[in-house]
Amino acid sequence: MLSDGKKELFSSPLHWMILSNGDADFHDNVIFFGFDGSQAEPVLVAKIPRLAENGWMLKVEYNHLVELWNCIGEEATSYVPKPYAMTTLQERPVLVLSFASGESLTRLSPKSFWRNSRQVLALAREAARSLRNLNRLTERPIEQVESRDSRFLEKAEKFKDLFQITGEEERALAALVETVAIRAGSASHKILIQGDFWHGNMIRDKKRRNLMFVDWQFARWSVDVSMDVYFFLLAGALSATENEEVTQHAKDAFDLLNEWRKDIIPEYLFAYGVPEHYALLPQKYGMMMCCVEKAVRSMLEFGYSHPDDLVWRYLFAALMSWQNEK
Amino acid sequence: MQLDQQRIHRLQPRVFKYSLDWRFLLPLSDADKTFVFFEDDFDFKKTLEQVGIPVSNQLSLLDIERKEKRAAASFVFPFGLPVRWVGKEQADQVEFFRSMRKLMGDTGNLLVGFNNLWNYRSKTPTKYYFSTSRRMISQLQEAGFKVIKVFGVIPTLNIPEYIFDLNAHPVSFALQHRFKRKPILLNLLQLLSHTTGVALVSDFLPCYFVVASV
Numbered sequence: 168m169l170s171d172g173k174k175e176l177f178s179s180p181l182h183w184m185i186l187s188n189g190d191a192d193f194h195d196n197v198i199f200f201g202f203d204g205s206q207a208e209p210v211l212v213a214k215i216p217r218l219a220e221n222g223w224m225l226k227v228e229y230n231h232l233v234e235l236w237n238c239i240g241e242e243a244t245s246y247v248p249k250p251y252a253m254t255t256l257q258e259r260p261v262l263v264l265s266f267a268s269g270e271s272l273t274r275l276s277p278k279s280f281w282r283n284s285r286q287v288l289a290l291a292r293e294a295a296r297s298l299r300n301l302n303r304l305t306e307r308p309i310e311q312v313e314s315r316d317s318r319f320l321e322k323a324e325k326f327k328d329l330f331q332i333t334g335e336e337e338r339a340l341a342a343l344v345e346t347v348a349i350r351a352g353s354a355s356h357k358i359l360i361q362g363d364f365w366h367g368n369m370i371r372d373k374k375r376r377n378l379m380f381v382d383w384q385f386a387r388w389s390v391d392v393s394m395d396v397y398f399f400l401l402a403g404a405l406s407a408t409e410n411e412e413v414t415q416h417a418k419d420a421f422d423l424l425n426e427w428r429k430d431i432i433p434e435y436l437f438a439y440g441v442p443e444h445y446a447l448l449p450q451k452y453g454m455m456m457c458c459v460e461k462a463v464r465s466m467l468e469f470g471y472s473h474p475d476d477l478v479w480r481y482l483f484a485a486l487m488s489w490q491n492e493k
Numbered sequence: 494m495q496l497d498q499q500r501i502h503r504l505q506p507r508v509f510k511y512s513l514d515w516r517f518l519l520p521l522s523d524a525d526k527t528f529v530f531f532e533d534d535f536d537f538k539k540t541l542e543q544v545g546i547p548v549s550n551q552l553s554l555l556d557i558e559r560k561e562k563r564a565a566a567s568f569v570f571p572f573g574l575p576v577r578w579v580g581k582e583q584a585d586q587v588e589f590f591r592s593m594r595k596l597m598g599d600t601g602n603l604l605v606g607f608n609n610l611w612n613y614r615s616k617t618p619t620k621y622y623f624s625t626s627r628r629m630i631s632q633l634q635e636a637g638f639k640v641i642k643v644f645g646v647i648p649t650l651n652i653p654e655y656i657f658d659l660n661a662h663p664v665s666f667a668l669q670h671r672f673k674r675k676p677i678l679l680n681l682l683q684l685l686s687h688t689t690g691v692a693l694v695s696d697f698l699p700c701y702f703v704v705a706s707v
Contacts, residue, residue, distance in 0.1 A: 184657035184667050191512030191652050193543055199517075202662040209666070215517070218544065257521040270673070 171251065171265070177203040177210045184209075193217050194469045196225065196384075200266065209266040211251065215259050221469070222260030224384040229253040229262050231386035235359060239304040245372075246301050247380055267379045273367040281407030288431050290366070294399055295438035297378045298364065302392060305359040306444060315351040315390045319456065320344055325463040329472075330480045339455070339487045346452050347391065354390035356444035362386050364395035365402030385464075391446040393453035394460060396439055400424065400432060401457055405478065417481030424454070424486075449492035458483035511540040512652050518644060518704050519567045519602050526566040532575050532620040566601045568593060572650050573607040573621030581622065583632065590636035594707060603638070603705045605629065606650045612699040626659075626696065629703050638705040646700040647671055656702065661691045668694070 170176060181201035188195050196216050200209035216222055232250040236243045243249070249265040272290075280286055309315065323344050327337065361368070362385030370379040401420070404427070408419035424432070432450060441447070448456060462479035465471055519527075524545040531537055541547075579589045593603055607624045626643045633641050647655040647667060655671060657663040668682050682694060 182658040182660040182663050184655060184663040185514060185517060186670070187512055187514050187652065187654050187656075191510065191540070197514055197517065200663070200666065202660070202666070207662055207665065217512075217514070259521065274673075 171249065176251070177201070179204050181210070192473075194221055194465070194471065196221075208268055212248065212264045212266050214262040214264070215256075219259055224468075225260055225262040226253060227386065228382070228384040231359060231383050232264070235305065235383075238307075238359070242304060245375065245377055245379075246297070247383065267370045267372070267381055269370045269373040269379065271367070272369045272371065275366055275406065277407050277409050281403060284427075284431060287403065287427075288434055291399070291403075291431055291435040292438040293378060294364075294366075294369065295396075295435050297380075298392075298395060298399075299439050301380070302358045302442070302445075306356050307358075308355060308444075309357050309390065313357070315354060317347065317351060317389055317391060319347045319459075322459050322463050322467065325467055326459045326480070326483075329463060329466060329476070332480075332484075336484055336487065340459070343452055343455050343459070346448065347456060350446035350448060351390050354445045357388045357390050358392055358445055359386060360389045360392055360395045362394060364398050366399070366406070367402070389445075391448065392442060393446065393448040393456055396436075396447060397450070397453040397457045398461070400427065400435065401454055401461075401482065405482075413477045414481050417478050417485055420478075420482060421485035451486055451489040451491060455483055455486050458486065510536045510651065513540060513544055513546075513571075514653060514656060515569065515571055515604055515606060515702055516544075518656070518702055519569075519604060522567055527569060528566060529569045529571065530575065530578075531570070531572055532577065566597065567604065568597055568601060569604045570621075571604070571606045573605065573623070576620055576622060579622070583628075586622070587632050587635045590633055590638070590705075594637050597707070599707050601706065603633075604702060605705075606646070606700065606702045608650065608700045609696075609698060611697055626701050626703070629701070633703065633705045637707065639707055641703060641705045644702045644704070645695060645698040646702055648699055650700050653700070653702075659691070659695045664691050664695060 181203055183202070184200045186198045186200065188197070194217070196214045199213040199215065201211045201213065202208075203210050214225055214228075216225060229250050232247060235247060236249065248267045251263040251265065252261075254261050254263065275281060323340050326332070326340065332340070361380055361383060363382055364380070368380060368382040370381060371377075372379050401424070404420040404423045405416065407423055408416060410416035410419060428450075436450075439447075447453065458479045462476050462483065465473040465476065516527075525547055527546050529541060529546060574586060574589065579586055590603075597603060607622065607629060610623045610625050612623065630641055630643065643659055645655070645657050645659055645664060645667065646653040648671075655667045657667045665683070672682065
């Protein structure tokens with residue numbers, strides 16, 4: 168019987184709702200919401216991979232959530248679901264979590280939300296503050312034996328291998344690899360990054376109204392927070408500019424990011440603040456780093472291409488036109 | 494760009510046109526004991542292959558009768574009973590289910606997906622019969638199935654985003670989740686479920702899966 172401390176999670180057989188995340192991506196998980204007879208809201212959430220061989224993702228998520236809860240204690244309640252168990256049912260790996268009650272931000276409207284700069288700014292500030300608060304809680308000195316390597320070189324190599332990049336793009340990629348390594352070298356602390364920090368993985372808590380962060384399968388300890396900080400902006404710009412034609416989609420998202428550079432991005436970065444002990448890349452490099460990681464992630468993790476990979480590749484190219492910052 | 498696309502398309506793509514999440518409603522059995530029946534569809538065949546369900550299994554019922562591995566097997570009609578194979582009369586369909594039951598023996602499971610008769614807007618081609626949950630339950634009972642469980646499905650059988658027990662809380666939760674950006678429709682559905690009960694709302698879902706065993 169599953170329990171949360173001394174309290175049993177449910178006493179009668181559960182009724183279920185399966186949520187498929189809206190598409191048929193075979194490398195994704197499906198989410199089961201379990202209801203007991205007495206409560207209108209689920210008493211637990213179970214995540215199961217469509218393909219059993221992808222159980223490792225859930226194991227990563229479980230391990231990092233346990234680590235996070237051990238690291239920051241009950242404060243974690245304000246940020247993430249509680250991991251109850253990593254188990255196996257009918258030979259399928261299953262991650263059992265607490266239910267984060269509230270409204271998912273996945274379906275924020277491209278027009279009425281993402282084209283409304285006042286609303287975007289409010290969410291951006293809130294996301295930045297919440298992320299910084301969580302990072303403060305997990306910040307730890309790097310042990311002498313620990314590596315600062317983020318495996319970014321491997322991702323850059325895969326990017327070159329996967330796409331037909333120009334000489335200019337290759338030089339920009341080399342400069343990016345060097346910048347990432349230099350910044351990492353000067354960090355003294357590490358933080359637990361979420362690895363997929365976008366609005367679709369945020370839930371507005373019903374009671375406290377704060378943002379909860381879900382889906383920690385790409386979480387990792389890192390000396391560089393850029394992936395989380397900049398991915399939020401890039402994912403927002405891409406959501407605002409949906410287009411089936413990939414080059415146009417990347418161009419529209421880039422144009423929107425240029426608009427956001429006037430006020431939203433500076434305000435967002437100001438709300439996050441300047442980390443003293445770990446790295447945060449400048450805008451251009453930080454966003455390009457995200458593009459590289461997102462463009463190769465499905466290939467590196469699963470050995471499959473994803474329809475969005477090309478959008479990230481073209482967004483990388485567009486971002487090269489930005490001036491370098493210090 | 495063309496070079497990029499050529500390069501990336503050489504890699505095996507993910508399949509997005511169909512999900513096979515009905516598998517979660519069945520006991521886990523070996524892939525070669527899952528027999529899926531559908532009208533010819535290249536994309537769907539590719540989807541089955543991707544999860545290791547051999548398409549060579551998709552033979553006629555006669556072929557399956559000859560196979561020994563049908564014990565504890567799952568027989569799946571994910572989009573409904575094919576019009577080409579089964580007569581449209583109630584008696585024809587009951588007889589078809591009866592023959593399936595005999596084929597399955599005591600240990601197998603039958604899963605049938607179907608669009609609701611009320612679901613006029615369904616884009617599913619009419620290669621498959623529409624039905625209602627009441628009619629389906631009645632037919633399966635008449636055919637001798639003892640354990641019958643119906644699940645609500647929203648929005649389509651191809652990619653069912655929500656699959657849920659027809660119980661008050663899951664139904665209400667699924668509707669809220671699905672229609673939270675359509676407050677008028679959501680309020681209407683909630684009003685309906687409060688005044689008439691979840692059972693009536695459940696009758697108007699776009700599609701269903703039913704799982705039956707002996």
